[in-house]
Amino acid sequence: MDLFASRSLLLLLSLLGRCSAADILPEGPVSAILGKNVTLKTLLTNPTYDYIIWNFSDGTDQTAVVTLRPGSVKVSETYEGRVSADPKNGFLTLTGLRSTDSGDYSMSIISPDITKTAEIRLQVLEPVSDVTIKSDLPEAIEFNSTVVLTCSAKGSFLKFSWLNGTAPIVADGKRLTLKDAELSSTLTITGVLRSDLVGPIYCKAANQLEMETSAAFNLTVYYGPDDVAITPANPPAVIKAGSNFSLSCSARSDPPATFSWYHNQTAMEVEGPVLTLEKIQKLGFGEKAGEYTCRAKNAKTERVVPSAAAKFSVMDPIKGVxxxxxxxxxxxxxxxxxxxxxxxxxxxxxxxxxxxxxxxxxxxxxxxxxxxxxxxxxxxxxxxxxxxxxxxxxxxxxxxxxxxxxxxYGPEQAVVTGEGAIEFDDRVTLTCSAASVPPANFTWKFNGTLTNVKTATYSIEKAVYKNSGTYMCQAHNAITGKMTTSTHNLSVKEEGALDGLSDGAIAGIVIGVLIALALAIGLIIYCRQKVP
Structure with missing residues (x-):
């Protein structure tokens, strides 16, 4: 078919109009990646036709792509080497897609009975690539900075999304706003918080066929100092001078805070997180109760935050009592x-x-x-x-x-303890006691005659009758000069005298028994005489 004939046929098809042909092509559009291959499928199965004609329109000109007749396939010169068609079902395959291949593809099937024409749109998409995040600031200050992050990418029909770690970032229209362009997306964070960018942050760019994710993005948000506190928060009201006592100051801050110390709101010549008692005393503080505070400063945020006060005095311990x-x-x-x-x-x-x-x-x-x-x-x-x-x-x-x-003191009244009567040849022990400080000295007299015994105990190994008599204990305190005495009588008996009753006692008992017996007999006789 020559060029004139082809154009005439195209014109004829146009004049015929595009009949309702929902039964020959699926709904579009069809998307494909630049440089890849695509097949535009039909809904035909072993159709009967004289011609199947594929045409392309970029919105301005219409170009023939391929014409199929039973037993032959004729590819337009423009598409030679890149287009093939299947006579069995009319499928059109384009290889090595170019951006200029985007447009409307119409297919006409001509038979003796009817002519049908349908159209499907092909979108040739540029691959998604070069997804990157950039910030308008190298670093940010919490609450103060407004951070603008821009995600840019290459590709066609791109849609962007943002992630903080794995959580989607959703615009709230106030502090967080998103603005998308054809090849970029801008995330604006007003009054940035430390939690906004802990992420890391990711940007995803996608179209119907592909998705690419940016490299992890981190931006330092300087914050603090927060929660400035002294440890111990409640020290004893009085601290022992010279003890191993100190105050420690801490704060949440990035970068780490620097610390300075104050006594009753007056700066001390101390820097660092620790204030020792040794330094307090060296500076002449502590004799009176005072308030100690620390102030934490962040060099980046330029904020200075004081702690609560710790109040105490320092006292010397008692020594040398x-x-x-x-x-x-x-x-x-x-x-x-x-x-x-x-x-x-x-x-x-x-x-x-x-x-x-x-x-x-x-x-x-x-x-x-x-x-x-x-x-x-x-x-x-x-x-x-x-x-x-x-x-x-x-x-x-x-x-x-x-x-x-x-x-x-003393001696107090002396007391002698011991046996009052013993049998001949028995052992005798008499003991004298008297409360006294210092302990009393003891001497003994027998029947008024001083003996050689000078201890608290007077002992006789084997008593004889001549040991019977009166024994006197004398207790004397050499410091107080006082003396007290106590007497004790001792009687030495013959052997066995202390074991049972005496002869006189036994005789008395016998006489008593005989008298009682005589009375009983007399009573019996009397009673019998009275009874008739």
Whole structure:
């Protein structure tokens, strides 16, 4: 068919119009990638036809592509080497697609009975590539910066989407806005937050056939300082001088914050996150209660945020407690005692006096000084013997000293214990006791004559009759000069005398029994005489 005939046929088909031909071509459009192949399929199956003609229109000119007749396929010169058609079903295949292949493809099937023409659109898409994200800022400041991210890509009919990690970024029309163009998309974040770009951020560009994702994008958002706090937040009201105490300051900040310290809102010559007690004392602070704060500064955001205050004072611990006590000999009833307590260093806020582990209380004899620094006991009694402790305290420590008080007394009334009667040849042990400090010295007299026994115990291994008599114990205190005595009578009996009854006692019992028996017999006889 020559060129004139072809054009005439095309004109004829145009004049005939495009009949309703939903049964010969599917609905379009058909999309394909530049440089790839595409097949425009029909809805025909072994059709009967004289001609099947494919034409192309770019909206301006119409060009013949291929003409099929039973047994022959005629490709237009323009498409030679790139187009093939299947006579069985009219499928049209284009290879090595070009951007100029985009347009409307019409197919006409001509038979003796009817002519049908239909059209389908082909979109040749440029491959999606070069998806990249760029920021208008190299770094951002939280709350202050407005960040504009631009995603650009190559390709056709592109649609863009944004992801923060795996979560889609959705515009809210206020802080986050999105604006799409043909080959780019712009994400604008007003008053950027640290969480907006933790991502990383991704941009996806896609068309009907392809999708490409950008490389991960990260943008540093400087923030803080936040949550500026001192540890410990609530230190003791009073800190022990010289102890290993310190305050630490922390804050959430990027870049990390720098710290400075203040005492009652006055800057201290201390930098860094730690303020030691040693430095506080070196600078002359702490003697009075004061407030300590730290201030955190971010060099990028230029924000300075103070912490809450920690309030305390510094106190010296009590050292070198010394109790002053009597050194002379103390005698109950005659002596008195003054005890005083002092510390070589430290602030004493309370004084407690103890005796034998229990608190010493005031009485007529026990009188404390108004400041409790001393106590006077007058007169001393034996009950005052014991260990005395003075305990000095303040809020940071306690310290004490002790004194062992010895009050000499006695001896009190001596007492002798032992047997009052023993049998001949038995052992005798008499014991003398008398309360006394220091312990009493003992001497013994027998029937008024001083013996050689000078211990608390008087012993006789085997008693004889001449050991019967009166024994006197004398208890003497060498310090008080007092002496008390106690007597004890001892009787030495013959052997067996202390084992049972005496002969006289036995005779008395026998006589009593005989009398009782005689009375009983007489009573019986009397009763019988009365009875008829």
């Amino acid at each position: 010394k109790m002053t006590a009597p050194t002379a000999v103390l005698i109950a009833g005659n002596s008195s005692a003054n005890l005083s307590c002092q510390a070589a260093a430290g602030n004493v806020e309370a004084t407690t006096w103890l005796k034998d582990g229990r608190q010493l209380t005031a009485s007529e004899r026990v009188v404390f000084a108004a400041d409790m620094s001393s106590v006077k006991i007058n007169p001393l009694q034996k009950e005052d013997n014991g260990e005395y402790v003075c305990e000095l305290s303040n809020p940071v420590n306690k310290a004490q000293d002790s004194y062992k008080m010895v009050v000499n």
